[in-house]
Amino acid sequence: MNTVFRFAALALMLTTGAAQAQDKVSFATNWKAQAAHGGFYQALADGTYKKFGLDVTILQGGPQVNNRPLLPAGRIDFLMTGNLLHSFDNVKNGVPTVVVAAMFQKDPQALIAHPGQGYEKFEALKSAPLALIAKDGQFSWWQWLKVTHGFKDEVLKPYNYNLGPFLANPKAIQQGYSVAEPIYVENQGHFKPVVHLLADHGFSTYSTVIETRTDTVKNKPDLVQRFVDASIIGWVNYLYGDRKAANAMMMKDNPEMSLAEMEASVALMKQQGIVDSGEAVARGIGAMSDARVADFYAQMVKAGLYKAGEVDLSKVATLQFVNKRVGLDVKAKLAGR
Template sequence: MVYMSLLLRSSAAMSVVLAFGVQASAADSVTFGTNWLAQPEHGGFYQSVADGTYAACGLDVTIAQGGPQVNNRALLLAGKIEFHMGGNMLEAFSAVEQEIPVKVVAASFQKEPQVIMTHPGQGLDTWEELKNAEQFILGDAGFQSYYQYMITEYGFDASKRVPYTFNPAPFIANPKSAQQGYITSEPFAVEREDGFVPNLFLVADHGFDTYSTTIEVMQATIDNKPEAIKCFVEGSIKGWYTYLYGDNSAANALIQKDNPDMTDEQIAFSIDKLKQYGIVDSGDTETMGIGAMTDARMESFYANMVKAGVVKDGIDIKASYTLDYVNNGVGLDLKK
């Protein structure tokens, strides 16, 4: 399974000396490994580095970029970094199945930012019409996860899938095709390269209800350093509120320092889409705060994935996450 292989692909010493929830007298150095190059989808974390939110509760946080040649998940498993940016809950379920002691402690995204794009005015303008596309340009991970759900739940056709090579040219050339994309990425590229605004169907809005862009830690960190987790999770939550609704200029400067290819135009597009589609802040976050997770959502997603044949039945999914650090309304006062 692709997610198992991703799990395998993917410390600083720390002494927390005060009681839970109390600021440490000296900052503890920790590292957060992301899952790709610096971008607005990581904005809340950069925000809390830039404005001192992490430092205020006792952490000196280094953000280690992911990328094609970086294996931050492996560094987490080896104890070389304390925090890791996970993908969605399929990775966490797979970890439990493999008896790897990784747990999700917060969900930065309430919705998986995965979309299916189509050309407007081609009879592919609604979710139901989407099934009529001549081909679905999908990567292996998408075909083996959300597209299996679309097949089971909505009757999409597996035989129409063609591999995605991360080049939009085949999609642009065929107006009857559909292509996968991240809400913040591929649609931007299509608009710039071919001058049209594609139809966007967010798979999360049609029942693929996983959490995404999670914060993962090892069980040993939960056992030994809960204060550091509390600081990092709550600091990240506050960072996301400020990044989305406040002055995010310092965070964007750090993002562009780490990733000079990230343009102002791309940043503005990404933030707009994160807000427009409720990727970070929607549903439960409106009362529980950003980062929220619930047992009901976890159980719903797991049941859907078992039904679609994506994961096995019988996994103890409660071993894949903890609610101890979220759902407390942290940061709601920062939302403007």
């Protein structure tokens, strides 16, 4: 082998090795694996993260697992959180994190009721004699319901994630995740509940947001962009493509989840416009706007959860990585199959 050829071969090996190098990324969710996490698992299962140069590990949350402190501590790179209330709290408390994408245009938080009891209209729910609401809900969105829609504390009883009390009382209303509890009610109670999304009545927060550290945005913007883009494409493929591998991966992580439940949840996400609606239709999944963040904060100030000016909204979220129509071409191809 002559010297020139040897150097050319070495250069090719080095180039190939660099091309195959993957940035290791740890991403934590806020609950056990389920269809509401499907797009992230899809990007892992179908190789989308790998195509974007990412070696992603997903760490699921759960009732005994709190992944939130891991992000500011630098033990994970990205975190999936519920809605903007968590992000407002982080900024208020000086926690150096920022939202880089919002995978759900609508928060799936809902109130559910028995059919045929006069609760088909949202306004009637405030007259229910019993409202089963978990403690964290009582101190957050219930306060908004009181101020905005006239609900009363007198009817409150704690919801302990047991459907028994709700199923036993046809006049009761209960909180629920709109892509989960209605499925459980139908399976256990053998009826379709009335479901009212708070998002359809003014609760304007984004949900299933991706947070990272502010120093990651500053020092590794390319890494953030690739993770956001790949996650968006993962969600497009999960909703509209072949999701068998992602479902299998989630059932392995969370054996309590069934395929039938996940497919029913996907159908509800599509029906309710949880992921792909609003700003996402034209700008792509993950879309956000400063105006909507400000609107939701104003609502929470009115509800008494924060004081005006208490949170620097410029630090809550950055639009640097979204609103770029990522995934719209993939959706168009899948729709045209």
